[in-house]
Amino acid sequence: MKVVDAGYDAMIRAIRADRTPNLLLLQYTNAWMVQNLLLVPRMFFTESVIEKRKPLGPNARRAGWIGCNLLLREIPFDGKISMISSGVPIQRRQVREEFSRVKELAKLPPSLRGWTLDVLKIVRQIGRTEFTLQEMYAFESSLKALHPNNQNVRPKIRQQLQVLRDLNLLRFGTRGTYRVV
Numbered sequence: 001m002k003v004v005d006a007g008y009d010a011m012i013r014a015i016r017a018d019r020t021p022n023l024l025l026l027q028y029t030n031a032w033m034v035q036n037l038l039l040v041p042r043m044f045f046t047e048s049v050i051e052k053r054k055p056l057g058p059n060a061r062r063a064g065w066i067g068c069n070l071l072l073r074e075i076p077f078d079g080k081i082s083m084i085s086s087g088v089p090i091q092r093r094q095v096r097e098e099f100s101r102v103k104e105l106a107k108l109p110p111s112l113r114g115w116t117l118d119v120l121k122i123v124r125q126i127g128r129t130e131f132t133l134q135e136m137y138a139f140e141s142s143l144k145a146l147h148p149n150n151q152n153v154r155p156k157i158r159q160q161l162q163v164l165r166d167l168n169l170l171r172f173g174t175r176g177t178y179r180v181v
Helices: 008-016 092-107 110-126 133-137 140-146 153-166
Strands: 002-007 023-028 034-040 050-052 067-071 081-085 130-132 170-172 177-180
Touching: 002 008, 008 050, 008 067, 008 110, 081 092, 092 110, 110 133, 110 140, 110 153, 130 133, 133 153, 140 153, 153 170
Parallel strands: none
Antiparallel strands: 002 067, 023 034, 034 081, 050 067, 130 177, 170 177
């Protein structure tokens, strides 16, 4: 799923300066009843979730302007906090707990946060509470594509797993195994 956003350059500058706002996505019925309300905390906006759009054509009022899309599918599950689901409000306590669990990510510098969230997304893609380092290495090429300037992807994966452990999102098990908290 994509959400149309504003200017690409402005969004990239906001991400790099750590000035992105939280995002609330509201879906409503034809009768104007709130169906779903989703919170995406600001720290989940990284360059990996931004898609550059084509420049506006020469006949457009703002010819050459370049917008962007937010790629919600690229945001880890942890960054999509449901507040209302199928018309039913989620308990405040649960919403606050989910937000509290990820708020420490905001303390990471934006330059590091992208890597951390890309690794977290892969952990979620594996889809099990326990996984191995070898399973993470299977995603080396996709991480290399997201971060082409990094020539040491495997060490970076291990580093980011440690960051996720320090943020209490993962626990280390026996050598080379991990558990999602």
